[in-house]
Amino acid sequence: MGANTGMVTGTAGREVAMTRVGGRWRVTRPWPPLLRPFVHSYAGYWEAAVTPYRVRLVPTGRAVVVVNLGEPFTQVRRLGHDPSPNSQVTGSLVAGLEDGPRVCDHPGGQEAIRLELTPLGAYRLFALPMSELTNRVVGLCDVLGPEAAVLAERLAATTDWGARFDLLDTALSARIARGPDPAPEVSHAWQLLSRTGGAIAIGRIAAEVGWSQGHLVRRFTEQVGLTPKMSARVLRFHRAARLLTREGVNLTEVTEICGFYDQAHLNREFRALAETTPGRMAVTRVTEGALAL
Incomplete structure (x- = not known):
């Protein structure tokens, strides 16, 4: 087009x-x-x-x-x-x-x-x-x-x-x-997840914001909508999907850059979160999170 x-x-x-x-x-x-x-x-x-x-x-x-x-x-x-x-x-x-x-x-x-x-x-x-x-x-x-x-x-x-x-x-x-301010700890936790593309341990986030993991999960989920763990998965998937649209990038590189254990892990996450495969994502035009069907 x-x-x-x-x-x-x-x-x-x-x-x-x-x-x-x-x-x-x-x-x-x-x-x-x-x-x-x-x-x-x-x-x-x-x-x-x-x-x-x-x-x-x-x-x-x-x-x-x-x-x-x-x-x-x-x-x-x-x-x-x-x-x-x-x-x-x-x-x-x-x-x-x-x-x-x-x-x-x-x-x-x-x-x-x-x-x-x-x-x-x-x-x-x-x-x-x-x-x-x-x-x-x-x-x-x-x-x-x-x-x-x-x-x-x-x-x-x-x-x-x-x-x-x-x-x-x-x-x-x-x-x-005039909207409500999110908790500074939740804001910081989201920034840590965003900056790392989801490649950060939830325990490390909790330690850095000074909350227990349970309290972090409750407050984060309330104000973000997903748990920290699921947010990390979504951000990692989204980063991988963006990388796959680049010329010359292969699955091995995407797997390593985004922190997946191996290509089987990458494939499982694409199937679980998008019901598609990395290969199909790479060849399908993706615009603002949408794949043409």
């Missing part, structure tokens, strides 16, 4: 970048300094052609917000699970941290804004225990309240992406500013 890139200017004076890949446009703009510790990625999407598609979302160690401005998903469900009430959340939505894959079906004609949040950024934005959202997808208004519906309506009412991002920046900044 070919890609074309153009630039326009938003109302705040920051540049909006528009990149076309196939029939889909990806629209981005740098987010304000206040949001940078909490937001990992931030993009709008719209499709020129109405083409149905299915993607598999794999664990990334991030929470996701999708503000739907056009056609909604027809289904969002955990892979390998029977359809549940959660699978019917197809409009604007929030997804907590995952320890397994999820499949999303879309009829085509998508227009939406998608944010990836750090777990502790999501904790501040949502103002509730992240453990309540683990492996769940819920409606945006169920988490952020009626103001989320008003914001979505205002975003849909303008076709100018710079103005859309201005509205979103203002709403996110205000809510994060």
